[in-house]
Amino acid sequence: MNILNQFDYYAPKTKKEAMELVKSLGDKAKVLAGGTDLIIMMKEKMIKPEAIIDISELSELKGIVCEGGKGARIGACTTISEIEFSKELAAKYGALTYAAGELGSNQVRVMATIGGNCCHSSPAAETPTSLSALGASVVLGSLEGERELPIEEFILGNRKNALELGEILVEFILPEPEKKSACRYGYIGLRDAMEIDAVNMAVNLVLEQDGETIKDVKLVMGSVSPRPLISEKTPALLKGRKLTEELILQVGEAAQNEAKPISDVRASAEYRRDVVGALARRLVKEAYEAAKEA
Structure with missing residues (x-):
């Protein structure tokens, strides 16, 4: 039976409170957004965090904002399903919405977040490829301030990223698509079912x-x-x-x-x-x- 290890659970009410917890608990804690990767890793005893910081209900880290001529901003805790069905994103960033729709099952997409998908940093993850092609960057926040990185500089390797102690992924920034441009996403798996590419x-x-x-x-x-x-x-x-x-x-x-x-x-x-x-x-x-x- 896969039983989770004992851990302390924190549910911060604000982004600032989440950053305070991330800083004070350091590498003893893991941040939970959707949990579709984190909980599996805990069940399989791949990691045994002493604390979980649940940021899934932080409205400051959710939402999609598209402005004409100014690109788009996507909160890190926005679910994959919200991205998949966003008409605003589909109009300008169809490669991203298509990639989101191919991630896992419906049940996974309504829980998984774009921030979690990128922080997990799987080589086969769907959203980082399209985000990178679209020129997206990530905003990393801490009590000391924020910094911005291109998505390809954020992901460093298999389950490795550029987050430093005390930081959380806050949002994604997508530039306005250039005139006379188009982006396309594709993948191949071994069967017509939920799978890893x-x-x-x-x-x-x-x-x-x-x-x-x-x-x-x-x-x-x-x-x-x-x-x-x-x-x-x-x-x-x-x-x-x-x-x-x-x-x-x-x-x-x-x-x-x-x-x-x-x-x-x-x-x-x-x-x-x-x-x-x-x-x-x-x-x-x-x-x-x-x-x-x-």
Whole structure:
């Protein structure tokens, strides 16, 4: 029987109170938002915190605010389900809402939070890949103040992030999408059911005013490296050029060469490399065509 270890439970009423608890309890405590990862790790005896700080009811850390021309802000305790069904986010950040809708089951999505999904820092997590492609940053808060980091600098590796003692993840900031741009997200798993992705990927592509020449592109791969892997070769191949079938093939090969997958119970490293090539070819083409219509 999986029985949780004994721990002290705290439910702060304000963000400031949560920060005071995080600072005073230090590494003895774990922060709980949705708990869909934390509780499982506790049941499996992977961690045994002496205290739990429950921030799930803090309204200061919830909500979605989209402003025309100013991007969006998402509270760290906003649930994945709220993101999935947000019409405001879907209008400008469809890659994120689609990724959110592919995370776990309905039951998981109504509990899990975007902050928890990123703090858990699983290499196969759905939201960090799309957030990174969209240029998102995180705001980390403590009693001493706040600091902002790009999402790819926040996630340091498998279950490792840049949170320092006394800090909590407060919110996500997404910039306004550029004109003539489009972002697409895709993934591949081994069966049509709730699962952890074998590979996921997001591509954000921006065109010049002529609507055909590629101005910029960001391709981000998940589940092929300990942290979201940003392609360096894709921009070098595509910037300043119009997309052709030959270029699409080259992008697939470049992404495969950059991927650093491992073999595990979900897929072999060889299979993951093949999937990376297929996703890169498809998503670059889809993003290009969508940007032409933007």
